[in-house]
Amino acid sequence: MIVALLNQKGGVGKTTLALHLAGEWALHGKRVTLVDADPQGSALDWSQQRARENVSRLFGVVGLARDTLHREAPEIARTADHVVIDGPPRVAGLMRSALLAADLVLIPVQPSPLDGWASAEMLALLREARIYRPELAARFVLNRCGARTVIARETAETLAEHDPPVLASTVGQRVAFADAAQSGRLVFELAEQSAAAREIAALAAEVARIAP
Template identity: 55%
Template sequence: MIVGVLNQKGGVGKTTIAVNLAAGLVARGARVLLVDADPQGSALAWSSARERDPLFPVVGMAKPTLHRDLPSLAAAYDAVVIDGAPRANELARAAILASETVLIPVQPSPYDIWAARETVELIREAQIYKETLTGAFVINRKIANTAIGRDVAGALEPFEMPVLDAALCQRVVYAESAAQGLSVAEAAPASEAAREIAALVEEIASRHARRDAA
């Protein structure tokens, strides 16, 4: 399973989702590789801040040949998570082509919803060459019990791409755990954030299993 996490708009929580998704897959017993394909190197910075033993290796591969270079490296792992680059450029295209599924984090904001169009277009373009490629939206930093929090899924319907049921809410623990190089499950295992991540991992794993069985 190779999951790319991409959005052409910065600050949507790509690295937060990528890191915690990788940690959640490890908790399920998978051998996981996290690929930092963003020139900003946020996932590598997260790994450097960590004082505990690593949960999984993190490698930097911010290069336009990622889709050609990754398969040989990925063969040693059960799952690969790619923290992709922002902006519609060669790096983003390479990360999408390297993926089996692309997750698009979207905050409940009109700006995020408008910006999602570029990522969706890149996925549609890549599907011409890779018919098995799939994509899905992940709602991030949702503010519970607000109209915009409830309406974001409806606002994404015109893109004709699934919106995952599992959503991540606006919670301080996501930033606090990241500053320590930890996943939320390590920093606060009984928290709502940890339960949100577990639900996200379960949904992605289930989707992948159904895809393999098809």
Template identity: 60%
Template sequence: MITAVLNQKGGVGKTTIALHLAAALAARGAKVMLVDADPQGSALDWAAAREGEPPFAVIGLPRPNLHREIPRHAETYDHVVIDGPPRVNELARSALLAADTVVVPVQPSPYDVWAAREIVALLREAHVFKERQIARFVVNRKIVNTAIGRDVVEALAEFELPVLPTALCQRVAFAECAAQGRTVLEVDPQGPAAREVRALCEELLAASAGGQA
């Protein structure tokens, strides 16, 4: 499965989700590659900050012909996760064409909901070429014990793109792990952040297996 984490808005947590999704898939015993398609190279920086090898391969591939190169890598991996660029451009379009599944992170903010329109429009364009592609919103940095997460799910309903039931909450653990080149699954595997990551991974796998667009 090739999964792209995309949104034209920067700062929504694409790299955090891509890294943790790759880690969760690897923890299930899968052979996983994370492709850093962001020219900023945040996932590569994460890997460089780490002591020892990560539980999945990490390569940089910020090229507009990504959709032509990814299949070659996918032949030797069970899963490829693409950490997409921070805006809609040729790189994002190429990542979209490469992907079987697309994850669109959205923070619980009106600005994020408004910004989602552009990536949804791009998904509709790509549907002509990728009829079986699965796409899902995921709410990221939800504030615990507030109604904001529920409100953003209601606001996203206008796009007719499903929202995964599990949200990733705003937790210090994610930031602390990033500085160490690690994930919450390693640092606190039984903690709430790790449980959210695993649940999110299972929901995404179920959506992909079900083939529900």
């Protein structure tokens, strides 16, 4: 299964979610490779920080920020149970290649009307990809939100009426994610029973259930 986290808007938490989904699946015994397709290389930086901290490797991270990704990712998938693609912001050719590579696209958005509007270009690329890959599945992921806030609830209700739909699982705005990233770790490694770790576990389980 190849899962791509994509949104042309930056700062929505693609890398954080990609790393944590990969880590959660690896924790449960899956063979996972994370493909860093963002020219900024944030996932690679995280992996290097983890090595400097002498923390054991959970999954492999490879850099493939090029528009041949749709040909290379399936080759990587031959030796992995899950391939997670951390996609680029606003690089149309690379975004199209990631869409053609994926079995499932996750579109992280924050609970804000502005994020919904910014996703319009992403959805246009998704529709274009489905001309060639009509079976391509996609979901919105509500990220960096306060689950009990009015705007989070309204954003979820708005997205529920759209295609693609929104996942039931949400991920909160939590300092635990920043604390973990600084040391090349994941939230469940800092506190296994934390709210952040429980949210990631629920998200990974839901994604695994809907994956084609």
